[in-house]
Amino acid sequence: MIRTEELTKRYKNLLALDRLNMVVEEGDIYGYIGPNGAGKTTTLKILATLLEPTSGHAYICNYRVGKDNKHIRPLIGYMPDFFGVYEDMRVDEYLTFFAAAYRIKGEKRKRIVDDVLELTDLTGKRDAMVESLSRGMQQRLGLARALVHDPKVLILDEPSSGLDPRARIEMRALLKELKKMGKTILISSHILSELQELCNKVGIIEKGTLLFSGSVDEVRRQIRRGTTIDVRVAGDNEAARLALEANPLIERAETENGVIKVSLAETAADFTFIAKYLVEQGFALELLRQEEPDLEDIFMRVTKGVVS
Ligand SMILES: Nc1ncnc2c1ncn2[C@@H]1O[C@H](COP(=O)(O)OP(=O)(O)OP(=O)(O)O)[C@@H](O)[C@H]1O
Numbered sequence: 642m643i644r645t646e647e648l649t650k651r652y653k654n655l656l657a658l659d660r661l662n663m664v665v666e667e668g669d670i671y672g673y674i675g676p677n678g679a680g681k682t683t684t685l686k687i688l689a690t691l692l693e694p695t696s697g698h699a700y701i702c703n704y705r706v707g708k709d710n711k712h713i714r715p716l717i718g719y720m721p722d723f724f725g726v727y728e729d730m731r732v733d734e735y736l737t738f739f740a741a742a743y744r745i746k747g748e749k750r751k752r753i754v755d756d757v758l759e760l761t762d763l764t765g766k767r768d769a770m771v772e773s774l775s776r777g778m779q780q781r782l783g784l785a786r787a788l789v790h791d792p793k794v795l796i797l798d799e800p801s802s803g804l805d806p807r808a809r810i811e812m813r814a815l816l817k818e819l820k821k822m823g824k825t826i827l828i829s830s831h832i833l834s835e836l837q838e839l840c841n842k843v844g845i846i847e848k849g850t851l852l853f854s855g856s857v858d859e860v861r862r863q864i865r866r867g868t869t870i871d872v873r874v875a876g877d878n879e880a881a882r883l884a885l886e887a888n889p890l891i892e893r894a895e896t897e898n899g900v901i902k903v904s905l906a907e908t909a910a911d912f913t914f915i916a917k918y919l920v921e922q923g924f925a926l927e928l929l930r931q932e933e934p935d936l937e938d939i940f941m942r943v944t945k946g947v948v949s
């Protein structure tokens with residue numbers, strides 16, 4: 642659906658995007674994560690046909706960005722990170738305007754405006770002036786506008802930025818709805834916990850370089866090697882630690898605040914053997930837990946040490 646090949650963008654002498662190779666497949670919800678200035682907006686603008694890359698290529702549904710823009714534009718709905726205020730325009734006029742820009746006419750246009758208002762929960766605000774809407778409503782309107790031509794692919798640049806917790810939850814529910822409708826979604830954010838349950842894939846970008854790209858599970862697996870398992874037994878913890886350290890599937894076992902932190906050897910498939918092993922050694926197990934790293938952890942680990 643979306644593919645980039647060695648996509649590069651240079652602003653004068655600043656390399657904003659460095660040979661990006663990214664693939665988003667049909668039905669994916671791809672979370673594009675990175676700190677401020679990482680190159681997220683630059684990438685999304687190129688994909689939305691609004692910015693020319695310095696080198697490399699990008700494709701949407703096998704159409705090449707820059708060459709086949711007139712085929713691409715009807716296929717994508719782009720929600721920019723920031724959109725200007727339209728004064729003296731009502732919500733329904735605003736959407737009608739954009740529907741007209743996509744040459745949607747007459748009854749169909751009316752119906753579509755009704756539909757996207759309904760979907761974004763703005764029906765009650767259809768006669769309100771755009772500039773009078775709250776931030777959360779304006780963001781939803783921005784999304785409604787990106788949906789009027791029923792695009793297959795949505796490119797959303799931080800749709801939840803600046804929203805309060807409640808509005809974030811509403812935005813997330815809306816995105817889930819769009820996922821159910823079969824849209825392919827590329828969504829940027831630096832709020833990771835938000836993307837975790839929504840996305841099936843993530844890409845982590847820092848300083849124009851894609852550090853990680855893959856399924857949320859794959860990324861977790863890659864990180865797991867560096868993840869420790871917490872163990873505690875009733876009674877002699879030190880004896881248990883020594884027993885653990887003697888096991889060839891365990892690389893290291895160190896006590897920290899009364900808990901044994903176990904690092905597995907590469908040969909260990911998972912940590913479940915620990916329970917059986919300790920019980921066999923005569924220990925009563927009190928605690929056995931692997932911290933599932935969340936995206937926030939992954940992000941911190943991956944970007945650690947990459948400083949501007
Ligand atoms: N028009 C421009 N001219 C010069 N430099 C630019 C321009 N737009 C972006 N940059 C620079 O390119 C880099 C990437 O910016 P970009 O806006 O793509 O980052 P981002 O990941 O979207 O960040 P944020 O999380 O703050 O939105 C930054 O260093 C930025 O200063």
Ligand SMILES: [Mg+2]
Nearest residue numbers: 681682683722
């Ligand atoms: Mg940005």
